[in-house]
Amino acid sequence: MNLIEANELTLRYGKKTALERVSFSIPKGRVYGLLGHNGAGKTSLMKALVGLLPTDGQLSVLGLDPRRQRTELLSQLCYIPDVAVLPRWARVHELITLMSGLQPRFSADRARQLLKRTSVGLDDKVKSLSKGMVVQAHLALIAAIDAKLMILDEPTLGLDVMSRKGFYELLIDEWCDGERTVLISTHQVEEVETLLSDVLMLDEGRLVLNISLQDMDQRFVALSHDPAQADAVAAAHPLLRYRQTGGRGAAIFDGTPPEHVMGLGERIRPNLVDLFMALTRKPALAPSQS
Amino acid sequence: MSSRFPTLLLREWMQHKRGWLLTLVLPPAFILSILPFSHTNGLPDHALAAGLIVVLGMTLLMLAISAISVGFQLSGLARRDVQDRSIEFWLSLPSSHGESLAATLLAHVLLVPLAAVVFGFGMGYVMAAAAALKSAGLAGLASIPWAQITALALPAAARLAVGVPLALIWAAPLVMLLMASAAWLKRWSVAAMVGALLITCTILPKVYGIVLVRDWLRDQTRGAWHALLANPEAIASSPEQMSNVDSATAWQWATGDFTNELHALLSWQLASGLAIAALGFYLLILRRQRAG
Numbered sequence A: 001m002n003l004i005e006a007n008e009l010t011l012r013y014g015k016k017t018a019l020e021r022v023s024f025s026i027p028k029g030r031v032y033g034l035l036g037h038n039g040a041g042k043t044s045l046m047k048a049l050v051g052l053l054p055t056d057g058q059l060s061v062l063g064l065d066p067r068r069q070r071t072e073l074l075s076q077l078c079y080i081p082d083v084a085v086l087p088r089w090a091r092v093h094e095l096i097t098l099m100s101g102l103q104p105r106f107s108a109d110r111a112r113q114l115l116k117r118t119s120v121g122l123d124d125k126v127k128s129l130s131k132g133m134v135v136q137a138h139l140a141l142i143a144a145i146d147a148k149l150m151i152l153d154e155p156t157l158g159l160d161v162m163s164r165k166g167f168y169e170l171l172i173d174e175w176c177d178g179e180r181t182v183l184i185s186t187h188q189v190e191e192v193e194t195l196l197s198d199v200l201m202l203d204e205g206r207l208v209l210n211i212s213l214q215d216m217d218q219r220f221v222a223l224s225h226d227p228a229q230a231d232a233v234a235a236a237h238p239l240l241r242y243r244q245t246g247g248r249g250a251a252i253f254d255g256t257p258p259e260h261v262m263g264l265g266e267r268i269r270p271n272l273v274d275l276f277m278a279l280t281r282k283p284a285l286a287p288s289q290s
Numbered sequence B: 001m002s003s004r005f006p007t008l009l010l011r012e013w014m015q016h017k018r019g020w021l022l023t024l025v026l027p028p029a030f031i032l033s034i035l036p037f038s039h040t041n042g043l044p045d046h047a048l049a050a051g052l053i054v055v056l057g058m059t060l061l062m063l064a065i066s067a068i069s070v071g072f073q074l075s076g077l078a079r080r081d082v083q084d085r086s087i088e089f090w091l092s093l094p095s096s097h098g099e100s101l102a103a104t105l106l107a108h109v110l111l112v113p114l115a116a117v118v119f120g121f122g123m124g125y126v127m128a129a130a131a132a133l134k135s136a137g138l139a140g141l142a143s144i145p146w147a148q149i150t151a152l153a154l155p156a157a158a159r160l161a162v163g164v165p166l167a168l169i170w171a172a173p174l175v176m177l178l179m180a181s182a183a184w185l186k187r188w189s190v191a192a193m194v195g196a197l198l199i200t201c202t203i204l205p206k207v208y209g210i211v212l213v214r215d216w217l218r219d220q221t222r223g224a225w226h227a228l229l230a231n232p233e234a235i236a237s238s239p240e241q242m243s244n245v246d247s248a249t250a251w252q253w254a255t256g257d258f259t260n261e262l263h264a265l266l267s268w269q270l271a272s273g274l275a276i277a278a279l280g281f282y283l284l285i286l287r288r289q290r291a292g
Helices: A042-049 A070-074 A094-103 A110-115 A131-142 A161-174 A213-219 A225-234 A272-281 B004-037 B047-083 B087-091 B098-140 B147-209 B212-228 B247-264 B266-291
Strands: A004-013 A016-026 A031-036 A056-061 A077-080 A149-153 A181-186 A198-203 A204-212 A222-223 A240-243 A251-252 A265-268
Touching: A004 A042, A004 A070, A016 A031, A016 A056, A016 A181, A016 A198, A016 A204, A031 A272, A042 A056, A042 A149, A042 A181, A070 B047, A077 A131, A077 B087, A094 A131, A094 B004, A110 B147, A131 A161, A161 A225, A198 A272, A204 A213, A204 A272, A213 A222, A213 A272, A222 A225, A225 A240, A225 A251, A240 A272, A251 A272, B004 B047, B004 B098, B047 B087, B047 B098, B047 B147, B098 B147, B098 B266, B147 B247, B147 B266, B212 B247, B212 B266
Parallel strands: A031 A181, A031 A198, A077 A149, A149 A181
Antiparallel strands: A004 A016, A004 A056, A198 A204, A222 A251, A222 A265, A240 A251
16 A cells, blocks of 8 residues: 555645646655755645645545544654754753653654764753754654654755764664655755655656656666767757766766667766756656656 | 643643743742831731731732733734744644644633632732731731631632633633734734724724624623622622631632622623634634644
């Protein structure tokens, strides 16, 4: 059974469309990246998934209707909505007490154990912590919930490199076990690429890509070529052309380009950042199911 | 029973305990600190009457202070979690909007005033002892009839305590409208409420002769006052007179006074007030739903 099933999801704020007929499903044991520019609809989708925004279309998360069964759903998943939203007046041990009473699947012992991996003390007040420490404390609390699904909305936005690295290490080491699924939205594409098993890419509210990284390597072809071949490569209509360090040109194709074009350079692995640029510059591309 | 609601109440305690304790402790501490330099001549010579005045006066004073304090906090409470950005954290946890708001209201509007009544009643004894010590030394302290004071003050304080939830029911439409206006109109809410009061209580009656809203507000406020203490004159018009009453009569009066006010709840006036309070609560829920 899929943990998330979305079918023709549409979400509008007045006349502005935040999500346009978005369909996808997410199975267990995967790490999904939800990528998109600012305003692409990532946060709207995340909020719809946890029942905070109403949508048209069908949506099922853990077999529940997020809007009608929000409280029941939130007791079965982990959700970090934003950076540093922990109440500033609280001490960390007070948050553990509150989570124990509010979240039935929360383990206080597990939270204390996870907090030992961070530099956050149980008696620390949230307002005395740095932004990075608050995010680590939040993840330690959320990761102590025995759930199958974790939803993270831009959890490391505005953090320095060390804090971001610490966050992702904690996430991978302590939560991802091959059975649980993480859906993480970000536009810091290069940082999460190594964590992900699958990618959802949103552009102006539309899902322009839904693919596993394994399939991505097979479907998309990047060609590194000599600058002199640029016009010939461009004539084959790649998704994106860009310059590599060292002055060589490169182009990304959806599918294998004709043999004479392949002969103009050598095939390289397209990275997620370049693909992100290619697809969100060309939103007309039809989404592909993995 | 779900642990959610008690936990939400616990959250209120964790977040506001310092303010609540200061509100409760500072006034009696201030009175005690100035007592050695003050006159106690205003108190009656009769020890029982003086004791009753101090104990019941302190109980009423603490209730009034907590009520005023809550009144000032209401508009801030409506936007508290949005202002400190923690609303997204609370919305990420499995509690409904209704129970989250209900816990906040219950803690601030009911439990704190009730705690103030209990604390004020206890502090009344401390004050009475301190005043007796100041005016007549240890002999004065020894002359206070504590058992008699308790026998008469307890029914009166109990009547006040059970009147707090009743008064809250009468005040609910005003409380909820104030909070809903703060949640939706933010900094303009106070101006909006003052403007609304000015229009409904002054302009409409004077210019257009429309007194419906003004009279409704007056009856609602009167209901809240009576819910706390409807007819104290029925037992005594002053604590001095009350000292002539026995404990059984005092309890009989307290029970009767409360029962009369319970019956007064069955009115169209209150029903209309509760409908407005329900609307205010719904507006708060709507605002919270959209806050994430």
